[in-house]
Amino acid sequence: MGVLLVGDKRPNVQLNSWFVRSGWSKGELARQVNRRARQTGAHHVSTDTSRVRRWLDGEQPREPIPRILSDLFSERFGCVVSVEDLGLPPQPGPPQGSGVDLPWAGPQTLRLIGELSRSDLMLNRRGYLSGSLVMSAGPALLEPMQRWLATPACASARVSSQEHRARGGRLSEPELELLEATTQMFRRWDAQCGGGLRRKAVVGQLHEVTELLQEPHPPRVSRRLFRIAAELSHLAGWMTYDMGLHPSAQRYFVLALHAAKEARDRPLGAMVLSDMARQMTHLGRPEDALELVHLAQYGSRDTAGARTRSMLYALEARAHANAGEVNRCRRAVGMAEDVFTEAGSSEDPDWIQFFTEGELYGEIAHSYRDLARTSGRGPAHASLAEPVMQRAVRYFRDDVTQQRTYALNLVGMATVHLLQGDGSQAASCLGEAAGTAGRIRSERVNSRLRQVTEEALRRHGTLPEVRELPERLAGALPEAPGLSEPARRRHAG
Structure with missing residues (x-):
């Protein structure tokens, strides 16, 4: 492995300290x-x-x-430790045009959100946005x-109250409250019906906001x-991610983080980063997911509530x-459980209210299930996952407002049964999940x-009961693509 040799070397004090x-x-190390x-x-x-x-x-x-060292120390300390923090020369930046390396400035954020939402509304063809954007990782x-x-919020996007009075354009308090209530309503529709049903309405509302x-406001x-x-x-x-359109979902997330920066709302920014982390986990990039979670934790450490x-x-x-990483997973599970006991409800913003005790059960159960697949100790971790997944x-x-979550946990329960070698119980869970999936519109549920x-x-x-599953899925998901051709042949055989 090559190194960059320098004359008159001196100990790297910063790297030594970390x-x-x-x-x-x-x-x-x-x-x-x-x-x-x-x-x-x-x-x-x-x-x-x-x-x-x-x-x-x-x-x-x-x-x-250098990047690997930055990743390892950031993970170790639960905060962002850059290459420069380690006393190493700055590395070349990410390639331009990736869709995420955008100016951290209010006017540019508004312009980019407007362009993305307008294109989404006008073209509105499945996969178009994903075809025109590149997934970054x-x-x-x-x-x-x-x-x-590090970047301060942009003051140029705002005008003084005096200029506002001169130019007009005031929004009343009831109008602002109605915009906030509409956003909450959209969030509940998504949880109940899946991302495919009301996504266009959300994009339209975003474009209006x-x-x-663009008008002057205090x-x-x-x-x-x-x-x-x-x-x-x-x-x-989130709804675009639920449809399986990952590049355009990532672009919406990135712009949401920029807007949260302008709002000076770090807990909301942490929430956005958390869903970016979910997406990276879904795409098989746990290291990226961990970096995003650590960034969210560090950035909101003094402002986020216990539930977040x-x-x-x-x-x-x-x-x-x-x-x-078994020990680190178990330690993080313990912290999630301990901190959740401090969670209230009245002080929490609406966007985190979804994280209930049931959601915590589901996340912990899926973590144990994933450990069963990655740690080499499958039976032990599957046995840990089973009772927690059952609670989820x-x-x-019976919660009609969270049917997508119910379906995903049923599928998770099926995977636990498969790890335990119980095909009959897995088929039962998958059959029930198929019935639930037929009542919502979530490509994420359907693909899983x-x-x-x-x-x-x-x-x-x-x-x-397993051989009957493809037919049950075809009946419940008439608009979804069916099983792969190899699976069809196996079923037919």
Whole structure:
């Protein structure tokens, strides 16, 4: 592995400081670097104790080592530790045109939200936006998001009260309250019906709010409108993600974070980052998910309520589980449970009210389920997941306002039964989930149903109740694409 040699080397004081506080030995840090390098495809990296010693003595490693060190120390300390914080030269920035490296300024944020929502409304063809945008991950995503903490909100998007009085355009308090109530209504529709039913209405409302923000307002009203725009853009991103359109969902999330910055609402920004982390976990990038969660935790550490902090710990556990990190996952689960006991209700904003005890059960159960797949101790962690997942299923069974969550937990319960070798119980859960999925519009639910059904067919295709599943899915999801052709042939056989 190459290094950048410099004359008159001096010890790297900053790297030494982070290293000493981490509690790692040189050998442990070398092992961590090698593990992360393999996970990210950098198979040429091979680090040992002597190499770590030379870094501490002032030798400057070449890419991807600086980024890997930044990732490892950020994960260790639960905050963003940049390459520069480690006393290493700044690395080249992410490529332009990725769709996420955007100016942190109010007017540009409004223009970009307006352009995205207008294109979405006018073209409105499935996959169009995803075809015109590029999905960002790794440093190309994480580095722009870290600027959420450092960049001040833009004052140029606001006008003084005196200028406002001269130009007019005042929004009344009842009008602002109606905009906020409409956003809350959209959020409940999404939870009850899935992202595919009311998404266009949310995008339309977002476009209207961006137009309102083009008018002059007092700073207090402007910040409030930016908060509404952030919530709507976040919700549009969540519903787009629920439809399986990942690049455009990510773009909505990024713009929501920018709008939350203008609103000076760090807890809301943390919520946006949490859903970006969910998306990264869904796409099989737990390291990126963990970075986003840590960024959310650090950025909202003095402002977020207990319910939000509990949710972030639960998502941290999920990311650790997907990376196969058992002890860190269990520690984050414990923190999520402990902090949730402090959660109230009246002081929480509407966007975090969804995170109930049932949601906590579901996140913990999915973390244990994921550990069963990644840790090499499948039966033990599946047995931990089963009772918690059962509690999550029971919690949402009769809640007509959370049918998507109920369906997803049923599918999760089916995967636990498959890990335990019980195809019959898995088929029962999948059949019930199919009935629920037929009453909502969520491609995320539908795709997970199809994936787990294929897994059930592979493992237990001789059971009659499993062989019946493709027909049950076809009847419940008439507009959804069916099982893959290999699965059809297995079923027919």
